[in-house]
Amino acid sequence: MTVQATPVDAYESGARIGLFRGNKPIRPGRIVMWTLLLMGGIAMVMPFIFMISTSLKYPWEIYDLRLIPNEPTLENYIFVLADGRFFRWFLNSLLIATLTTVSVVFFDSLVGYVLCKFDFRGRWLVFIAILSTLMIPTEMLVIPWYLMSQSFGWLDTYWGIMFPGIMTGFGTFLMKQFFESVPDDFIHAARIDGLNEFQIWWQVAMPLVTPALSALAIFVFLGNWTAFLWPLIVTTDTDLYTIPVGLASFSVEAQVQWELIMTGASLATIPTLVVFLVFQRYIIRGVVLTGLKG
Amino acid sequence: MATVSLRKVVKRFGPLTVIPELDLEIAHNEFVVLVGPSGCGKSTTLRMIAGLEDATGGEIRIGDRVVNNVEPKYRNIAMVFQNYALYPHMTVARNISFGLRAAKLPKAEIDKKVREAAEILGLEDLLERRPAELSGGQRQRVAMGRAIVRDPQVFLFDEPLSNLDAKLRASMRVEIKRLHQKVRTTVIYVTHDQVEAMTLADRIVIMKQGVIQQIGSPLEVFQKPHNLFVATFIGSPAMNLLEGEIVAGGDGPALALGEGMVVPIPDRPGGRIEVGQKVTAGLRPEHLVADLETMSTLPDPWHLDATVTVTEPLGSEALVMLSLGGHEVTGKANSAAMPEPGHPMRLGLDLRHLHLFDPETERAIY
Incomplete structure (x- = not known):
């Protein structure tokens, strides 16, 4: 026997994992949490991106803090x-x-x-x-x-x-x-x-x-x-x-x-x-x- | 000959003596069940036989060989564990054949033994599955298969059914019994479930605090318990116990149970009772008959007045809780003729099955 998911099931399961929020307002605590996570993520990833960016720059450009080099080079x-x-x-x-x-x-x-x-x-x-x-x-x-x-x-x-x-x-x-x-x-x-x-x-x-x-x-x-x-x-x-x-x-x-x-x-x-x-x-x-x- | 013999076996864990001194002789092909409450030393005894624990003192023999200093793998035993102990990273086939591969048996022989074991236990279709993909009963059968293929002299079972639900446990009990009939090997089985012990055993060994309380056939320990512990441990619901005193009756000694209740004590050879002696009287629920129909089948029941407090229908029969002269006792009745709670009734006592114990030593005296 096969069981098919009804739209109601899909909605309920979606709501459970936070996909559909309907008219419910998003809790402020969650916004703070996401903001902190985003900031943490950026802090973690930025040095890595900057490292890649610098590796693609000529020596005269390395103190230019732009992430995308003017003249990218290998x-x-x-x-x-x-x-x-x-x-x-x-x-x-x-x-x-x-x-x-x-x-x-x-x-x-x-x-x-x-x-x-x-x-x-x-x-x-x-x-x-x-x-x-x-x-x-x-x-x-x-x-x-x-x-x-x-x-x-x-x-x-x-x-x-x-x-x-x-x-x-x-x-x-x-x-x-x-x-x-x-x-x-x-x-x-x-x-x-x-x-x-x-x-x-x-x-x-x-x-x-x-x-x-x-x-x-x-x-x-x-x-x-x-x-x-x-x-x-x-x-x-x-x-x-x-x-x-x-x-x-x-x-x-x-x-x-x-x-x-x-x-x-x-x-x-x-x-x-x-x-x-x-x-x-x-x-x-x-x-x-x-x-x-x- | 796969006899197992424990002579003056002692087990201590540091300052704690778990088994003070244990003597037990198990015959070839016998199915012996060690039963007792948690902490009574039954599993420790089994593990000493397996070689998983060292005996602090005494001698353990399997067949004609002293095995105290023999490693488990050389004892020619197989063990089924409570939690099955199936290696989760191996398939059923590999689990069953693991010991054989460790012994470096030829592959053809291993395959043959695995096939035979799978056939006996109905595991043919499950050989390529892993333990996580099996039900509890299937896992238990795989654990037994792993034991069978080793052709051991002695099978050791350590509470193998305690993780299964009641229905599965009942069917696995039958399978274990059938397996024993097929392979005809000495089996030592540990359980705390007295129903398992009663249904499986040729002989039951009842233990308490490391001391054997009684050894006997299931019927023997049920009908002739040596002491109060055995009397109350074996049998469900437990035996009714009433404090009383031996008094002189018309035709011989009688038992006074207080509140004017006096019951005659049938003459029985070997009884050691004296007038004036304090005793604990025991009568199983099936011998306290709470319906007239069953009472009429008894040859010579003794009647006492009691009040029904609670009834518990079990299907064909019912448990009847009664107030008997201030004591709470449990009797049985035919479900069809079950008395109503709150009603007074005449209770039939089948005194042929009366037990008397010394309240101090707790030993049976009658």
């Missing part, structure tokens, strides 16, 4: 892409962000799972110790990291850039909380089914927390893609620069090449945009579930 893009360094920095960032993300997703979820599902002496102590690392600002850690890298000969290496981020307290905490939502009976059933503990984690528990994994992967990838301070400190070799460090190098004492910085930044946003567009529903879910902003 010369900056041609220059940046023709310069082999940008491509190298792009690959460096991609490699570092990808490897770090894989590492964090693997190890943080493994540790989070163990802390959540295994009962052992000192479990809470370990968890609190991991949580307490979240309270130490990166700036405080930079000097110990540097001294450590110097001692181990990690300066100017990929490993030197990556090692502080291969496991994170935040990721462990996030994953532990998500594993709480996996009923123990799944794990017991898998134990009876004959899986070992690693297989249970990998084959049963991990697929059940895919949204959390996606959210964590996105947070970590974006964090590493945009990381600036530590890669700047640990690298002096321009071949090892990541994109943010490389872009900063366009700004030298004598001159700041804004048009090139903006062009590089515009290109650098492409992967982050792709990540956002593909995984945005997971990001939203992650933010909603964890109450954390990206």
